[in-house]
Amino acid sequence: MAALRLAVSNVILCLLLPSSSSSSSPICAARMQDHVRTAYHFQPAKNWQNDPNGPVYYNGMYHLFYQYNPHGALWDVGNLSWGHSVSGDLVNWAALGNALDPTAPFDANGCASGSVTILPDGQPVILYSGIDAERRQVQNIALPKNPRDPLLREWTKPSYNPVVPLPADVSADNFRDPTTAWLGRDGLWRFAISAVATGVGTTLVYRSADFLRWERNAAPLHASRDAVMAECPDLFPVAARGAEGLDTSARGPGVRHVLKVSMPDTLQDYYTVGRYDDEADTFTPDEDVARGGGDDDYRSWRRIDHGHLYASKTFFDARKNRRVLWAWVNESDSEADDVARGWSGLQSFPRALWLDPAGRQLLQWPVEEIETLRRGRAALLGAEVESGGLREIGGIAGSQADVDVVFEIPSLERAEGLDGNRLLDADALCGEKGASVQGGVGPFGLLVMASGDDLREHTAVFFRVFRLLHGEYTVLMCTDLTRSSTKAGVYRPTHGGFVDVDIEKDRSISLRTLIDHSIVESFGGGGRTCMTARVYPEHAATSSSHLYVFNNGSDAVRVPKLEAWELAPASVNVVPEQEEEEEEEEDGLAASSNMCTSSVY
Ligand code: DQQ
Numbered sequence: 001m002a003a004l005r006l007a008v009s010n011v012i013l014c015l016l017l018p019s020s021s022s023s024s025s026p027i028c029a030a031r032m033q034d035h036v037r038t039a040y041h042f043q044p045a046k047n048w049q050n051d052p053n054g055p056v057y058y059n060g061m062y063h064l065f066y067q068y069n070p071h072g073a074l075w076d077v078g079n080l081s082w083g084h085s086v087s088g089d090l091v092n093w094a095a096l097g098n099a100l101d102p103t104a105p106f107d108a109n110g111c112a113s114g115s116v117t118i119l120p121d122g123q124p125v126i127l128y129s130g131i132d133a134e135r136r137q138v139q140n141i142a143l144p145k146n147p148r149d150p151l152l153r154e155w156t157k158p159s160y161n162p163v164v165p166l167p168a169d170v171s172a173d174n175f176r177d178p179t180t181a182w183l184g185r186d187g188l189w190r191f192a193i194s195a196v197a198t199g200v201g202t203t204l205v206y207r208s209a210d211f212l213r214w215e216r217n218a219a220p221l222h223a224s225r226d227a228v229m230a231e232c233p234d235l236f237p238v239a240a241r242g243a244e245g246l247d248t249s250a251r252g253p254g255v256r257h258v259l260k261v262s263m264p265d266t267l268q269d270y271y272t273v274g275r276y277d278d279e280a281d282t283f284t285p286d287e288d289v290a291r292g293g294g295d296d297d298y299r300s301w302r303r304i305d306h307g308h309l310y311a312s313k314t315f316f317d318a319r320k321n322r323r324v325l326w327a328w329v330n331e332s333d334s335e336a337d338d339v340a341r342g343w344s345g346l347q348s349f350p351r352a353l354w355l356d357p358a359g360r361q362l363l364q365w366p367v368e369e370i371e372t373l374r375r376g377r378a379a380l381l382g383a384e385v386e387s388g389g390l391r392e393i394g395g396i397a398g399s400q401a402d403v404d405v406v407f408e409i410p411s412l413e414r415a416e417g418l419d420g421n422r423l424l425d426a427d428a429l430c431g432e433k434g435a436s437v438q439g440g441v442g443p444f445g446l447l448v449m450a451s452g453d454d455l456r457e458h459t460a461v462f463f464r465v466f467r468l469l470h471g472e473y474t475v476l477m478c479t480d481l482t483r484s485s486t487k488a489g490v491y492r493p494t495h496g497g498f499v500d501v502d503i504e505k506d507r508s509i510s511l512r513t514l515i516d517h518s519i520v521e522s523f524g525g526g527g528r529t530c531m532t533a534r535v536y537p538e539h540a541a542t543s544s545s546h547l548y549v550f551n552n553g554s555d556a557v558r559v560p561k562l563e564a565w566e567l568a569p570a571s572v573n574v575v576p577e578q579e580e581e582e583e584e585e586e587d588g589l590a591a592s593s594n595m596c597t598s599s600v601y
Pocket of ligand 1: 050051067080112113129176177231232262310311
C-alpha cells in the first residue's frame with residue numbers, strides 16, 4: 001500500500017509543479033524525454049510487454065497482469081514473466097512485483113498467457129501456460145501466497161503442476177492461453193484453450209470439479225478448417241438486450257455468447273456471436289449474420305479492431321456490471337527504436353463492450369472513467385465543412401486528447417459506385433482512396449497528430465460512403481497512416497473496415513478518437529467499427545501537434561457537434577524516484593541519458 005501511495009503522490013507532484021520545475025524531477029523527466037511514450041495508456045515503466053493476462057476485479061481493486069520481459073525491451077520467450085499492476089479506477093495504475101517468473105520445471109522456459117478465475121469461496125486462481133524444461137506447453141495454476149493481502153502481491157506455484165500436461169495428439173508448441181473458467185449447471189468448471197490437435201487448429205474445452213484435475217471434452221468448442229493455431233481464445237456471455245455485462249458463468253434465456261480468437265497469420269482478433277451449448281460444450285456461430293457469422297473459418301468473422309491490436313482479453317467488472325476488453329498494441333517502428341527507448345508495447349485503453357440491439361455485432365466504447373482525465377475543452381457546434389474544407393480545432397493539446405464528433409450527410413446523391421467484391425478488402429480500398437483522394441460523399445473526418453498548417457505529418461481518420469450496384473449504401477472507415485511520420489523505417493499502412501449502419505436512414509455517423517502521443521484509437525458508428533493505429537510523428541519531439549476536421553468529398557458535410565477534450569496524464573506505473581535511481585544503477589545506465597530539456601506536451 002505504501003508503494004501505491006508513493007507512486008500516486010509522485011505523479012500528483014509532477015502534475016502540480018510548474019513545467020520549469022517539473023522538468024527537473026526525474027519522474028517528470030522520464031515522461032517528457034520520450035515523445036512516443038503515452039500519457040494515459042497502460043505501460044510498465046520500462047521493458048517489453050505483450051498480451052494482457054488475467055484481468056480481474058477483486059476486492060475493490062482492478063488487477064492487470066501482462067506478458068512482461070523484465071530484462072529488456074524486446075520479446076524473449078524464455079524470459080516471459082507476468083507483470084502485475086493494480087488500479088482503483090482502470091485509469092491510474094500502481095506497479096507491483098512480478099506475479100509469475102519462469103522459475104519452476106513446469107514453466108522454466110516462460111510463463112505464457114492465461115487468466116484469473118475467482119472461485120465461489122472468493123479465492124482467485126491463475127491458470128497459465130508454462131513452457132516447461134523440455135519446451136512443452138503445459139497448463140499450470142498459481143495461488144495467492146497470502147489470500148488476505150488486498151493487493152495479491154505474491155503468488156505460489158504448487159509443485160503438483162502442471163494440472164494439464166501436453167496431450168498426446170497436440171503439438172508441443174501449440175497448446176496455450178487458457179481462458180477464464182466458467183461454472184456449468186452440473187457444478188463443473190470449464191476453460192477453453194487453443195491447440196493444434198492432430199494437425200488441426202482447434203479450441204478445446206477442459207472440465208473439472210476441483211480446479212485441479214481436468215478432463216478434456218471429446219468435442220472441441222470450435223474447430224476451423226483453417227489449420228493454423230488460433231491464439232488467446234475468449235468465450236464470454238453477452239446480454240441479448242442492453243449494455244450490461246454478464247459474469248463469465250452466466251447462462252439462461254437472454255444470454256448469447258461471443259467466441260473470439262487471435263490469428264497469428266494475420267495478426268488480427270476475430271469474433272462471432274453464436275450459441276454455446278453448455279451440455280455438449282460446443283459453440284456454433286449464428287447462421288448467416290450478414291457479414292461475420294455462419295462460417296467456421298475465423299478469418300471470415302468480424303474483427304475486434306481493424307487496425308493494430310492483438311491478443312485481446314475480456315473480464316466481467318462486477319463493480320460496474322460491464323464487460324471490459326484489454327488488448328496488446330505493439331510497436332511498428334524498429335527494434336532499434338524500442339531498445340533506445342527502453343520499452344515496447346502498449347495496452348489499448350480499456351473498452352466496455354456489449355451486443356448491438358440487432359444482435360449481430362459488438363459495440364465497444366472507452367470506459368467512462370476516461371472522463372476523469374478531461375481538462376480543457378474545444379467545441380464546434382452546427383458547423384458546415386465545405387468541399388475541400390479544413391478546420392483547426394484549437395486550444396487543446398492535440399497529442400493527448402479525446403475527440404467526439406458527429407457528421408451529418410445532407411445528400412447521398414454523389415456517392416461513388418462500388419463493386420460488391422471490393423467489400424472483402426477494406427484495407428486496400430482505403431489505400432487506393434486515401435484521405436487526400438477527392439470523393440463523392442467523403443472522405444470526411446479528422447486529421448490528428450498533425451504537424452501544423454504544412455500538414456507534412458498527419459494521421460487521417462475518416463469515412464467515405466459508397467453506393468453498391470444494387471443501390472444499397474455502405475460506409476467505409478479508414479485510418480490513413482501514409483503521412484503519419486516522416487521518419488524512415490516506420491510501418492505506415494492504411495487500415496480499413498466497413499461500418500454496419502444504415503446510412504440512408506441515419507444520414508449521420510459518429511466518430512470518437514482517442515489520441516495519446518503514439519497511439520490513435522478510433523470508434524466509428526458508436527463503436528461498431530474500431531481502428532487502432534501506432535504513429536511516430538517526428539514533429540512531436542520538438543513542437544505541438546494539431547487537430548483538424550476535413551472534408552474532401554464533393555458536397556459539404558455538417559458537424560452538428562464536435563467536442564474535444566485535452567486529457568491530463570494518468571499515473572501509470574510510475575516508479576518512485578528512489579527505486580528508479582536504484583534500478584538505473586543496477587542497469588548500469590548513465591543518469592544523464594534519461595534527462596530531457598524540453599516538454600512538448
Ligand atoms: N503470446 C503469448 C502466447 C500467445 C501469444 C505469449 C499471443 O501465449 O499465444 O507471450 O500474442
